[in-house]
Amino acid sequence: MAKVKTAFVCTDCGADFSKWQGQCTACKEWNTLSEVRGVSAQANKSARGSRFEGFAGSLSAVQSLNDVSLAEQVRLSTGMAEFDRVLGGGLVEGSAVLMGGHPGAGKSTLLLQAVCNLASSVSALYVTGEESLQQVAMRAKRLGLPTSDLKMLSETSVERLLQIVEVEKPRILVIDSIQVMHVADSESAPGSVSQVRESAAFLTRFAKQTGTILLLVGHVTKDGSLAGPKVLEHMIDCSILLEGSSDSRYRTLRGIKNRFGAVNELGVFAMLEQGLKEVKNPSAIFLNRGEETAPGSVVMVVWEGTRPMLVEIQALVDTAQGSYPRRVAVGLDQNRLAMLLAVLHRHGGMHVADQDVFVNVVGGVKVAETSADLALLAAVVSSFRDRALPQDLMIFGEVGLSGEIRPVPNGQERINEAAKHGFTHALVPKGNAPRKAINGMKVIPVTKLSDALTALDEL
Numbered sequence: 001m002a003k004v005k006t007a008f009v010c011t012d013c014g015a016d017f018s019k020w021q022g023q024c025t026a027c028k029e030w031n032t033l034s035e036v037r038g039v040s041a042q043a044n045k046s047a048r049g050s051r052f053e054g055f056a057g058s059l060s061a062v063q064s065l066n067d068v069s070l071a072e073q074v075r076l077s078t079g080m081a082e083f084d085r086v087l088g089g090g091l092v093e094g095s096a097v098l099m100g101g102h103p104g105a106g107k108s109t110l111l112l113q114a115v116c117n118l119a120s121s122v123s124a125l126y127v128t129g130e131e132s133l134q135q136v137a138m139r140a141k142r143l144g145l146p147t148s149d150l151k152m153l154s155e156t157s158v159e160r161l162l163q164i165v166e167v168e169k170p171r172i173l174v175i176d177s178i179q180v181m182h183v184a185d186s187e188s189a190p191g192s193v194s195q196v197r198e199s200a201a202f203l204t205r206f207a208k209q210t211g212t213i214l215l216l217v218g219h220v221t222k223d224g225s226l227a228g229p230k231v232l233e234h235m236i237d238c239s240i241l242l243e244g245s246s247d248s249r250y251r252t253l254r255g256i257k258n259r260f261g262a263v264n265e266l267g268v269f270a271m272l273e274q275g276l277k278e279v280k281n282p283s284a285i286f287l288n289r290g291e292e293t294a295p296g297s298v299v300m301v302v303w304e305g306t307r308p309m310l311v312e313i314q315a316l317v318d319t320a321q322g323s324y325p326r327r328v329a330v331g332l333d334q335n336r337l338a339m340l341l342a343v344l345h346r347h348g349g350m351h352v353a354d355q356d357v358f359v360n361v362v363g364g365v366k367v368a369e370t371s372a373d374l375a376l377l378a379a380v381v382s383s384f385r386d387r388a389l390p391q392d393l394m395i396f397g398e399v400g401l402s403g404e405i406r407p408v409p410n411g412q413e414r415i416n417e418a419a420k421h422g423f424t425h426a427l428v429p430k431g432n433a434p435r436k437a438i439n440g441m442k443v444i445p446v447t448k449l450s451d452a453l454t455a456l457d458e459l
Helices: 041-051 081-087 107-118 133-143 158-168 193-210 231-235 282-286 334-348 370-385 411-420 449-458
Strands: 004-010 033-039 096-101 124-128 151-154 172-176 213-218 238-243 250-258 266-272 275-278 297-304 307-319 327-330 355-361 393-395 425-429 442-446
Touching (some): 004 193, 081 238, 081 250, 081 275, 096 231, 107 124, 107 275, 124 133, 124 158, 133 151, 151 158, 172 193, 193 213, 193 231, 266 282, 282 307, 297 370, 307 370, 334 370, 334 449, 355 370, 370 393, 370 425, 442 449
Parallel strands (some): 124 151, 327 355
Antiparallel strands (some): 004 033, 266 275, 297 307, 307 355
């Protein structure tokens, strides 16, 4: 019998240790080590050789970098412009795409819509391990999808699955989900670190060698990150995350990693009875403001991937009820909020240390870039003074620790996007001020926080 070896693998960074310990010394996270059992190296090598014997192929040829073909890779459109945007223009042959999301977010629905549309032109196989074939068929019928050309399979064994795939030879292979797949050589239960890692490595290698487009569905943990070992994200070519709360009809598809396109690209969908419908103009849904202006509300322009998007930011400043004022940020970095409030006190002369400060980005959008700094402070000042800002005002800019207003990338495109939606005033960094006047838009350039506060008083 093969000798069984035991190791402990960190689920966050993938580092392995010979014995269990409370903290991973590689990434400094606590309670992330999971036990992994495997056979000896020699037995594992022979087992891998027998498993890949059917599609090992010939040895790759070594060539000079100058001789590598620079021809653009052919992409396969999913039929959804927002989905294609996040993928970088469409699906690439031989690529492995991992889609994650909370239960009920719509991962299976989105992929089922895409492959049903693609199955009419290319061969596609949808493998389900969590649901029965009848459940998937009922969903497709409810959504009104074309089902005559899509092939279905209910299987959780990777070895048996690839035996069928070698016969069917689909161009697109969907695995729903990677957490239920298992390989025979690993003694761990399906969903464990070793099973997810081995199954993903097996399927990805097959996709690369046969040119099959592989789409994997992955679960997420409580903190919103993809479940399974971190090495899973290194294996695949594209990692996308479908986000959205259960009480909201909108879903956002965000690119986390993409070897064939821009990262942090964002696609917006609306969850309807007919499935997920793409939103052509995301700014319109995030700017659904009331008719009456209220203090603490202002519009900013964030840059998502390759396009600008207008969102509303709200702030509420109120007298603290306890001895420790609260700082709550939804959709923004809470540590950056505390830093900007200190800058507002030092360089803006506004004392809010005894006030509770709550800020929120409307629509569930998560803003990670620093262009929201000036808009955040403007909303805080508006709520603190109980004075509403004009509804036709748009603000963006980065605020430094010395009170300077720094320019941000793609400033001209942000201003043009605001003008297209009817905004007539823009408070922007001086470095982003356009050289030519924009029809119907009054641009107010500022260099310091004090200049921005003066400009807000004059509006």
